[in-house]
Amino acid sequence: MKLRYVCGLLLVLSQAHAYAVAPDAVVVGAQLFEQEWDSQNPSLGSDGLGPLFNANSCATCHRQGGMGGGGEAEFNAKSIGIESIEIQGHGLTGTRLAEIVSNFHPGFVLAEGNIINVVALSHQGGTPLAREFHDAMVNAAGAEFADAGGPMDASEVRIASQTPIVFERNVNGYLVRIKARMFGRNTTSLFGSGLIDQVPDELLDHQVRLQKNHPEISGRPSTLRDNRYGKFGWRANVATLFEFTDQACANEMGLQTRRKQQTGDPTNKSYMNATFDITDTQVQSLTQFVAALPAPVRSVPHDPAKRKIVQKGEVAFNRIGCAVCHAQDMGVARGIYSDLLLHDMGYESLDLNHAEPYVVRRKLVENEVEASFPAQAMAGPPVAYYGPATAIPLPDAFEQSVSNVTNAPLAGQSGANQNGRATFSFFAPKQPQVLVAFRLIDSEIKPAAERQRQLRIADRDPITRVDYYERMQIEPTNFVQEWRTPPLWGVRDSAPYMHDGRAETLLEAIAMHDGEAAGTRDRFLSLSYEDRQALITFLESLVAPKN
Numbered sequence: 429m430k431l432r433y434v435c436g437l438l439l440v441l442s443q444a445h446a447y448a449v450a451p452d453a454v455v456v457g458a459q460l461f462e463q464e465w466d467s468q469n470p471s472l473g474s475d476g477l478g479p480l481f482n483a484n485s486c487a488t489c490h491r492q493g494g495m496g497g498g499g500e501a502e503f504n505a506k507s508i509g510i511e512s513i514e515i516q517g518h519g520l521t522g523t524r525l526a527e528i529v530s531n532f533h534p535g536f537v538l539a540e541g542n543i544i545n546v547v548a549l550s551h552q553g554g555t556p557l558a559r560e561f562h563d564a565m566v567n568a569a570g571a572e573f574a575d576a577g578g579p580m581d582a583s584e585v586r587i588a589s590q591t592p593i594v595f596e597r598n599v600n601g602y603l604v605r606i607k608a609r610m611f612g613r614n615t616t617s618l619f620g621s622g623l624i625d626q627v628p629d630e631l632l633d634h635q636v637r638l639q640k641n642h643p644e645i646s647g648r649p650s651t652l653r654d655n656r657y658g659k660f661g662w663r664a665n666v667a668t669l670f671e672f673t674d675q676a677c678a679n680e681m682g683l684q685t686r687r688k689q690q691t692g693d694p695t696n697k698s699y700m701n702a703t704f705d706i707t708d709t710q711v712q713s714l715t716q717f718v719a720a721l722p723a724p725v726r727s728v729p730h731d732p733a734k735r736k737i738v739q740k741g742e743v744a745f746n747r748i749g750c751a752v753c754h755a756q757d758m759g760v761a762r763g764i765y766s767d768l769l770l771h772d773m774g775y776e777s778l779d780l781n782h783a784e785p786y787v788v789r790r791k792l793v794e795n796e797v798e799a800s801f802p803a804q805a806m807a808g809p810p811v812a813y814y815g816p817a818t819a820i821p822l823p824d825a826f827e828q829s830v831s832n833v834t835n836a837p838l839a840g841q842s843g844a845n846q847n848g849r850a851t852f853s854f855f856a857p858k859q860p861q862v863l864v865a866f867r868l869i870d871s872e873i874k875p876a877a878e879r880q881r882q883l884r885i886a887d888r889d890p891i892t893r894v895d896y897y898e899r900m901q902i903e904p905t906n907f908v909q910e911w912r913t914p915p916l917w918g919v920r921d922s923a924p925y926m927h928d929g930r931a932e933t934l935l936e937a938i939a940m941h942d943g944e945a946a947g948t949r950d951r952f953l954s955l956s957y958e959d960r961q962a963l964i965t966f967l968e969s970l971v972a973p974k975n
Contacts, residue, residue, distance in 0.1 A: 449622075449716045457717025460710055461486045461495065465681060474705045478682040480550035480558070480691040482577060486676070486714070489615045493921030493972025496721040499615030501585050501929040504578030505680070507814060508533060508565050508593065509780030510545040510608045513854040517602035520852050522822030524600070529820075532595045532606050533561050535694035536820075544817040545856055546780045549610070550691060551577025553682065557695040568593040569610040578612065582924040582932035585612055589928060611779045612928035613662055613814055619918050619973055621660070622719030623761040625669040627768060629657045631759050635767040638752075644947045645752045647769030648905065650912070651787040653867060655898075659768050662927045663783045663815040664912035673715045677706055679813040685711055722973040724918030726763065729969070741966025744959045748951035753913045753944075765916035765970065772906045774942025777927065778858075781815035782907040785860040789901040792869070799893040803871045820854050859904045867898040909943060921972035934967050935960075 464485045469476035482505055483489050489499040515528065526537045535547030549565055566573055571588035572580045579585045588610045595606040632649045639645045650658035650665055658664040660672040678688035683705040690701060729735045745751060754765040770783050797803075874892050911927050924930065925937035941949040952960065 449720050453713045453716040454720045456710075457713035457715070457720075458495075460714050461490075461717055465683065465705075469705050472703055472705065472707070474684065474703045475690075475701050476683070476705050478553040478690070479693045479696070479699070480553040481682040482551045482680045484681065486681075488576075489680075490618055492617065492923075493619070493724075493918060494974075496618040496718065497918070497972055498617040498922035500578075501581050501612075501614065501924050502574035502576040502578045503615050504585065504612040504929055505615075505814070506549045506551075506578060506588075506613075507546050507611050507779075507781060508549055508608050509611055509856065510536065510606060510820075510854070511780070511856050512605075512607045513820070513852070514605045515602050515852040520602065520823050524602070525820075525823060525852070528599045528602060528604055529606070531597065531599050531604075532608075533565065533694070534697075535561075537694070539692075539697050541822075543820040543822065544812075545820055545854075546611075546812060546814075546817040547694070548679070548691065548813065550682075554693045555695045558693050561695070565593065565610065571610075579929075582930055582936070585924070585928055585930045588612065589930065609780075611781070612930075614924065614927060614929035616662065616914070617724075617918055617922050617972070618718050619721050620723030620761060620764065620915065621669050621672075621721060623723055624659055624758075624764070624768070624915070625719065626760050627659060627758045632657055632659075632768055635755060635758075635769055639767075639769075642752060644749070645771070645944050647753060647767055647771050647913070647944075648786050648910075649768075650770050650784050652784055655790065658784065659912075661814075662911055662914075663781070664768065664770055665784055665815050669719055670711070670715045673718060674711055675813055677711060677714070723761070723763065724971060724973050727969050727971045734965075737962050738966050738969050740959070741962035741964065744955060744963045745966055748955070749948040750952075750963075752948070754916050761915075763917050763970075765919075766913045768912060770905075770910040770912055771945065772909050772943040773911050773945060774909060776940065776942060777911060778908045779815075779927070780856050780908055781812055781817060783815055783905075783910040785862075785865075785902040785907060786905050787900045788903045791899045791901075793866075793897050793899045795895045795897065796874070796892050797895065799873055799891040801893075803868055803893075803895045818856055823852055856908070858906055858908055860902050860907060863902045863904065865900045865902060867900065869896040869898055871895045906943075916967065916970050918972040919970045920968045934964050 462485060465477040467475065467477045477484055483503070487495050489503040490496050492498045492500070513529070515525070522541070526541060526543055529536045529543055533547055536545065537543050549562055554562070569588040570591040571584040573584070574580050579588050589612065591610070593608040593610065595604065595608070597604050629649070635647060636649065639647050650663065652658050652665070652667055656667040658667050660666040660669065666672045666675060674685050674688055677683040677685055678690050682690040684690035684701050685706055686704050686708055690705065693699060729738060753767055753769070753771060755767045756763060756765055758764050758766065758768060871893055874894060919934070924932050925934065926940055931937035931940050938949060938952050952963065955963070
């Protein structure tokens with residue numbers, strides 16, 4: 429890292445916004461961003477890189493248009509999502525179900541025994557058995573993959589995402605059919621992240637109000653479980669830049685932090701890292717470096733004729749409705765071309781690491797119980813790095829004969845098919861299954877009960893406790909199809925496009941818009957050839973910042 433480059437970052441930062449950074453931390457963060465981490469960290473006595481990881485440095489993937497940019501399809505993170513499970517056989521229990529699913533891939537079964545329907549498929553590391561499972565999934569996807577771990581290009585992304593991965597086998601006397609798909613996440617550009625971190629929730633609310641009466645567009649904020657709005661990641665499931673950096677360390681490179689566990693090897697579940705792999709100071713330095721990366725800018729042609737084409741394209745961009753979601757400014761994030769909201773992009777954009785459910789109303793409620801009862805709150809679906817997964821219901825042993833339930837729409841169910849063989853079915857939900865959830869806020873012993881306890885009066889009423897919950901009302905949305913509007917600043921230098929890099933060009937990306945964006949897409953396709961080309965030329969004027 430050249431000192432001149434770091435000084436340039438600080439200069440741009442001071443001119444662009446007031447994100448508080450320490451120059452020394454930015455320099456250290458730049459070095460850490462480029463550092464190639466090893467599988468051991470002697471200074472901390474930890475295991476360092478891994479055991480599973482996608483790359484050994486941040487800069488490996490974030491490189492387009494300069495360090496901190498996006499990444500090509502070959503660096504795509506990938507996961508396997510189970511769309512459906514059908515099992516025939518008597519006496520199925522949760523333990524047996526876990527054994528069956530582990531035959532497909534052990535990563536679906538968590539250490540505590542719960543089963544989820546999505547597992548990340550890390551590019552590198554792990555035991556020889558872990559590599560066997562990885563290679564089996566990659567081979568089943570039918571696409572060509574690069575040495576870096578992701579699909580070779582956008583066309584291979586499409587092949588991988590559209591190829592069903594089917595597991596049909598007799599496992600310990602059970603007839604099993606699991607249908608799954610591979611999903612990808614394209615590396616996002618980090619330019620301007622410090623500005624995005626400063627966008628207040630009120631501006632997201634303002635965008636929601638602007639779109640409320642729109643006939644086609646209805647974006648929503650990503651409502652996290654702790655009341656905050658998410659702004660980072662393809663699902664906007666991370667609230668702050670520090671948390672985004674913290675999670676990337678643990679999940680992309682297996683660098684365990686004080687808050688985030690590293691990605692574990694599902695074929696070696698008893699393994700525990702001795703301590704963290706990266707210090708809080710280092711994570712803060714990385715965050716400050718990313719915050720100091722300048723925002724992309726418009727590249728306005730000097731030639732008057734070319735400048736006129738760009739202006740014509742911008743007019744068309746606004747006229748057909750692109751700017752409804754791709755808002756030019758969000759407070760200090762000027763020229764971002766994003767509303768940072770989630771939008772339904774249609775079935776072809778489905779990914780089973782879904783968005784956070786849309787909490788539309790929160791209310792504080794109280795519940796008085798005997799103090800000896802444990803405080804409980806309804807648990808949401810397991811939170812994964814790329815978005816929550818769905819917990820697969822664990823069946824009790826069953827022998828009963830009931831009507832055919834193989835078409836159970838959303839959850840795991842057990843029964844018997846028309847041939848009399850017991851059947852378990854699971855179908856991944858397209859919308860939230862729980863529309864009212866509770867989050868435990870606090871608990872306290874009632875004052876009179878506390879006095880009673882101190883006096884040790886055993887013949888009185890039981891000691892009671894008041895639990896305080898947040899009651900969350902969830903609105904049904906197609907959360908497997910919802911994506912954050914990607915900022916278009918720097919878009920020329922961040923191909924391929926879409927959340928999984930399935931579009932090689934900007935023209936392909938626009939044509940692949942669906943769901944809420946279908947009307948805007950159709951209006952673009954109805955433009956004259958000259959207007960379509962002008963709009964593309966306008967987008968190509970949004971370039972990565974010069975180092």
